[in-house]
Amino acid sequence: MLAFFLFISCAAGAQQAADTLHYPAERHFRNVRQLTFGADNAEAYWSPDGKWVVFQRTAPKDGVPCDQIYAGKLPKAGKPFRYKRVSNGEGRTTCAFFTGNGKQIIYASTHLAGTECPPLPDRSKYGNRYIWPVYASYDLFITDRKGRKIKQLTNTPGYDAEATLSPDGKKMVFTSTRDGDLDLYVMNMDTRAVTRVTSELGYDGGAWFSRDGKHLVWRASRPRTEAEIAEYKSLLAEGLVAPTQMEVFVANADGTNARAVTALGQANWAPNFAPDGRIIFCSNHEYKRGFPFNMYLLDPATGAIEKISRDKGFDAFPMFSPDGKRILFCSNRNNGGTRDTNVFVADWAE
Numbered sequence: 001m002l003a004f005f006l007f008i009s010c011a012a013g014a015q016q017a018a019d020t021l022h023y024p025a026e027r028h029f030r031n032v033r034q035l036t037f038g039a040d041n042a043e044a045y046w047s048p049d050g051k052w053v054v055f056q057r058t059a060p061k062d063g064v065p066c067d068q069i070y071a072g073k074l075p076k077a078g079k080p081f082r083y084k085r086v087s088n089g090e091g092r093t094t095c096a097f098f099t100g101n102g103k104q105i106i107y108a109s110t111h112l113a114g115t116e117c118p119p120l121p122d123r124s125k126y127g128n129r130y131i132w133p134v135y136a137s138y139d140l141f142i143t144d145r146k147g148r149k150i151k152q153l154t155n156t157p158g159y160d161a162e163a164t165l166s167p168d169g170k171k172m173v174f175t176s177t178r179d180g181d182l183d184l185y186v187m188n189m190d191t192r193a194v195t196r197v198t199s200e201l202g203y204d205g206g207a208w209f210s211r212d213g214k215h216l217v218w219r220a221s222r223p224r225t226e227a228e229i230a231e232y233k234s235l236l237a238e239g240l241v242a243p244t245q246m247e248v249f250v251a252n253a254d255g256t257n258a259r260a261v262t263a264l265g266q267a268n269w270a271p272n273f274a275p276d277g278r279i280i281f282c283s284n285h286e287y288k289r290g291f292p293f294n295m296y297l298l299d300p301a302t303g304a305i306e307k308i309s310r311d312k313g314f315d316a317f318p319m320f321s322p323d324g325k326r327i328l329f330c331s332n333r334n335n336g337g338t339r340d341t342n343v344f345v346a347d348w349a350e
Contacts, residue, residue, distance in 0.1 A: 019334045021344070023310035029327070030347040034334055035074075035081040037342060039064070042330045043095060043317050044343040047102040048167075050074075050321045052145070053328065054086070054096040054105055055343055066092045066117035069107045071145050074345070081343075086147035090115040092135070095162045095206075099142070099189075100169015106142045106153065108161035113137030121240055131240045134159040134182065140174060153187070159239075165189070166209040171253075173197070173216060175205040182241065184218060184255070197255030201229065203241050204249075208272040214253055217279055219246045219269040220260075243267065244290075248281050250300060261300045266290065270317050275324035280308075282316040295329060314341060320348065 022032040035044075039059030046053060053074055056067040072083030087093045091111035098105055110118050114137070121131045138161040140153040154160040158177035165172050172187040179196065182203040187194045198204045200222065207218035221243065223232040235241055248271045251258035262268050264285035271281035279298040284290050286307075295309040295318050309315035313332035320327050327348050330341055 019336060021334050022346075025310050026308065028308050028349055030349050032344055032346040033077075035343040035345060036083075038338075038340050040067075040339075040341045041343045042341055044328045044330055045097055045317075045319050046321050046328060047098040048100060048169075048322055049102050050323060050326070052098065052102065053081075053083075053343070053345075054098060055083075055330075056094055056096060056107075064089075067094055069093045069096045069105065071096075071105060084146070086143055086145060087111075088147065088150065091137070092117050094138070095164075097164045099165060100167070104142050104144055106140060106163050106165065106172065108138045108140050108163065110135050110137040110139075112139060112152075126235075126240075126242075129242060130244060131235065132243050134161075134177065134236075134239055134241055136177070136239055140172075153192070162205045162207070164208050166213040166253075167211055168213060171209070171213070173207040173209065175207070177236070182236065184216070186253070195254075197251070197253075198258065199255075200258075202232065203243060203246070206270060209253065210273045210277070211275065215250060215273075216253055216255070217248065217250050217261075217271045217273060219243075219271060219281075220249045221246050222260075243269070248279060248298070250279070261298060261303075267293075272319060275320055280318045280320070282318070324348065 022029055041055055041057050044053050044055035054071040057070050058067050068085050069087040070083040071086050072081055075081055086105055091109050093107050093109045096105050096107035118135050121133050136158050138159050140160050140163050141150050142153055143150040156178045160176045163172050163174035170189055176185050184198040184204045184207050185194050185196050202223055203221040207216050223229045244267055246267050246269050247260045248262040248268050249260050266285045268283040271279050274280050282293050282295050284293045292312050293314045293316055295315050297306045297308055311331050311333045315331045318329040328345050330343055332341055
């Protein structure tokens with residue numbers, strides 16, 4: 001999904017006045033530090049001990065034509081962030097996450113269907129709108145931090161991707177088309193038993209467990225009109241989805257009591273839980289043009305929303321460190337006027 005948001009945010013790049021690591025209005029950020037430099041780096045997430053970072057990277061100039069998974073140990077101040085590829089370099093990968101013990105990494109990959117990057121959809125067939133492919137060749141895998149001993153976790157027809165784990169590492173939530181729609185499923189990591197937890201028509205994806213493991217938060221589309229439903233089903237039949245209208249949903253971990261907690265319009269996505277139970281997410285709802293994308297904090301009890309980032313292009317994929325003292329995110333900031341997206345870390349201040 002990253003390609004869509006980069007596509008939109010690139011148009012804002014020329015309007016950005018100057019490169020910066022930290023905008024004055026970003027009052028929650030302290031000691032912002034850039035970890036990667038150049039190319040497209042996204043979905044960077046902490047290990048359970050807060051010492052490692054895993055992320056996906058596309059860097060054609062470095063011989064990485066589409067996303068592969070990388071991991072590295074967060075360095076001390078003043079030292080460079082060094083990372084190594086943990087996926088096998090074949091196909092396309094996405095959405096990596098550390099296991100509960102921090103020694104292994106789960107991610108989705110298309111490599112069993114072929115060593116080359118799967119083709120992107122021809123947007124001209126769809127009015128040049130952004131259309132996101134949900135490759136049927138995606139399955140979920142697990143490996144160690146050095147990319148050895150890769151084991152397959154899913155083996156069903158259709159898309160299996162967008163996985164994260166409960167804090168204790170015992171359950172994995174992911175998105176799958178195994179039953180015909182883009183729904184959420186939970187896998188018991190010991191038994192590999194899978195339970196479906198959403199059933200309403202529409203795209204359900206990017207789910208995370210709460211810190212106590214009792215709740216889920218995710219992004220979802222809900223086509224309502226006859227035309228919206230027809231378009232959604234038509235695209236899905238081609239292995240495609242148009243993720244431009246999404247809201248943030250929450251539910252119990254078994255899928256009960258599912259409900260939307262935003263009604264902002266446009267694309268509200270990449271949600272997960274802050275240490276205090278609030279929800280951090282990304283959105284372009286303030287901008288009719290579809291950009292910039294910024295990060296927001298939502299109190300689900302009151303509906304109060306606070307804008308926490310200010311880049312004029314793209315701020316997304318936030319994740320608080322396990323101790324709640326730092327935040328990882330990905331941004332177009334400080335990219336020298338290029339289209340590069342990089343990984344940043346900052347201390348968090350209330």
